[in-house]
Amino acid sequence: MTRVSNVLGIENKKPSIEEILEAGTFLVSGEIGPPKGPDIEEMIHHVDLLKDIVHAMNITDNQSSVMRYPSLATALIILEHGGEPNLQVTCRDRNRMAIESDLLFAYTRGVRSVLCLTGDSVPVGDHKESKSVFDLESVQLLNLIRTMEEGNDLGGNEMNGPVKFYPGAIVTPEADPLEPQLLKFEKKVEAGARWFQTQAIYDMDHFAKFMKTAREYPVKLQAGLVLLVSAGMAKYMNKNVPGVFVPDDLIDEMASAEKGKALDTGIKIMARQIKRIREENLADGVHIMAIGKEEVVPRILEEAELNITKL
């Protein structure tokens, strides 16, 4: 499928996330974390590594409030290299005007999916004294896209034409307490989110239960999977990352890995998760976050027997 989605767009060589999900195909996405600094060689290598084995690549937006190469620029690099970008947009660093103009730019250059996030708090990152913006948050950002799709901006002005995106959002199945999170999930659906990626999930029984509720809404949902590289990492996430829970049996499995084989065990665990999600039809796709270990994504997919050309 080759076409240009809009006037200035770089040729979109891949089907869009919308086309994949609406066709009922199991969506497989990866993630590109832009580097800190102008050397983007390794990032481009990761783009090339992933572009044909996943349907789309998320690009994080100053993830964890750590300043990095911009997500929008990375989205264009992915397009130039023949991949499909999923642009993450957070509300932490830009006010509504800046977000609107970024979205205009993204649209005219062929970005089709936007994942709408509030963004992490500034003090958790590496620019602790920076002024946080949060002029908008995720639900308002989704509504902003709807407004721009109607040809208007948030100042109440008519633009010289509408944009068109496939807006997505995130949800945290392990949030504690869960009820307020579900209320927000509902608000995101109403604000126009068409598909969701979850925060990292490990407890598959709990996830299956969550999906029973989520399936009642007219949206698609991808399970978010983060590669475990050690038992220590799992314990760290349980203690420090809100909304992430790694069950004890997985921590034990990681801990019992032979010396130097923990990564292999992490890969095995993720492959097993992917297989179960597909076999039991738990979700409409998976979002693979290999955070710094992008090199092993081909192995994960191989062990999970997941080949997107055969879906």
Add this chain to the structure above:
Amino acid sequence: MIITKQKPFEVVLEELTGAKSVFLVGCGDCATLCETGGEDQVKEIAEKLESEGKKVAGSVVLEVGCHELDAKKEFRGHKDELAEADAILVMSCGAGTQAVRAVSDKPVFPSNDTLFLGNILRYGHYEEKCRLCGDCILDATGAICPVTRCHKGILNGPCGGTDNGKCEVDPDKDCGWTLIYQQLEKEGRVGEMKEYRPPKNWNTVLKPGRFVIPSRQKGGDEGE
């Protein structure tokens, strides 16, 4: 009330480098309760300045540090001391410091940092609950302000950084939206949380704010 904390004495001393003689101004209201500008702290700083070789020309603790008219009146009674001083050190909030600025031509310096509008939990314990945004939405949030009590100030429910009812920026801080949810649940109003709240008007009052109460708007009698 306005919460202040004292700058380190070395910083204050550095501010006053060029001044041989200093006049001190305290505040009998908020800064007294914060122990940053009451009679005791004025006395304490006077002693410290004198031990560093400064002359303290005089001092006054204003009834309310930010009342410009009062400051003007009080200063009349300290005319000679003020004339002798090379600088005025204001032990109040930023508003108080600028009240002094407005009524004197001398160099004016602050001894305090101004932190927030605080509720008094008990003596000496203060907590920020209102950010003075100019567009109160407490009617919809169980009288718990998300603009203030959520670190991000977001308006449509908790972010993903909430954990066990606590905030990602500090495990000692409650998640404002969890508090709101719990309160609305008690009141049987959780459904109201589902209502979409559009982007906020952050310019309800054009900065710097200025306001005349309606009864004083006519006839030009504004207390001049």
